[in-house]
Amino acid sequence: MNTQSILVAENDTNAMSTLCQLLEGVGHTVHTALDQATAHRQTDLWSIDLLITDVRLSDNRSADDFSGLDLASDRQFFDVPKVIWTAYNSEALQRRIGQIPGVVQVVAKQDGPLKVLDCVESFAASRRLALRRVAGRRADELSLIDALNTIDAISAERAVAEGRYMVMFGILLIPSVAGLALIGTGRLNGSNPWVLAYGFLVLLLSTLGLIRALRERQRNAFRQWIVKKRKTLESIGKGHGNDTA
Secondary structure (H helix, E strand, O other): OOOOEEEEEOOOHHHHHHHHHHHHHOOOEEEEEOOHHHHHHHHHHOOOOEEEEEOOOOOOOOOOOOHHHHHHHOHHHOOOOEEEEEOOOOHHHHHHHHOOOOEEEEEEHHHOHHHHHHHHHHHHHHHHHHHHHHHHHHHHHHHHHHHHHHHHHHHHHHHHHHHHHHHHHHHHHHHHHHHHHHHHHHHHOOOOHHHHHHHHHHHHHHHHHHHHHHHHHHHHHHHHHHHHHHHHHHHHHHHHHHHHO
């Protein structure tokens, strides 16, 4: 279970006690505050994952008391998800709530504290799902990095192999021409067997070397095809980055 650190701001001690027992009963850590000042002190002491606040923290009898909404609007809770728990409802109240960032749900006290618990558990489940998705994207990004590093290594090896191929081709071209010249010379000088044998040997070795060089070139062509897949992998990486953002 993904337990959360929850701050409950409520000036009704009975309602607070009932709600806290429910939240602690399912494993959450609960911090309490009867007013705004205490709530701010709690944020200095603890890291808060969720704020549950009543609308009227100062005076339950005053229709102008929005101290709970003032608390939820405070910059200390800007990035904290919020549940508004209230027994009152009006257009002015709804407008004020609509201006508060991060409000997960508004729960009527008439629905009882179990409704708040359901809201908290639903939020916890969605938070777990979001964390798993982030972890999955991170794993995909690490796999992508490994794949790109592998392709980079293959690209470097391919560049070195291409250089070797060009040098080998240039070097073997000379003895191939020399072998042909020796054979031609042997034929012109009465077919000297030693000259012919040496010429054929040089030509044979040169031919084998050229075949090997051509095979190396084929392998390089395959590696080059792999390198082209880099663009595909990079496009996938950009897609993951956009999803994460």
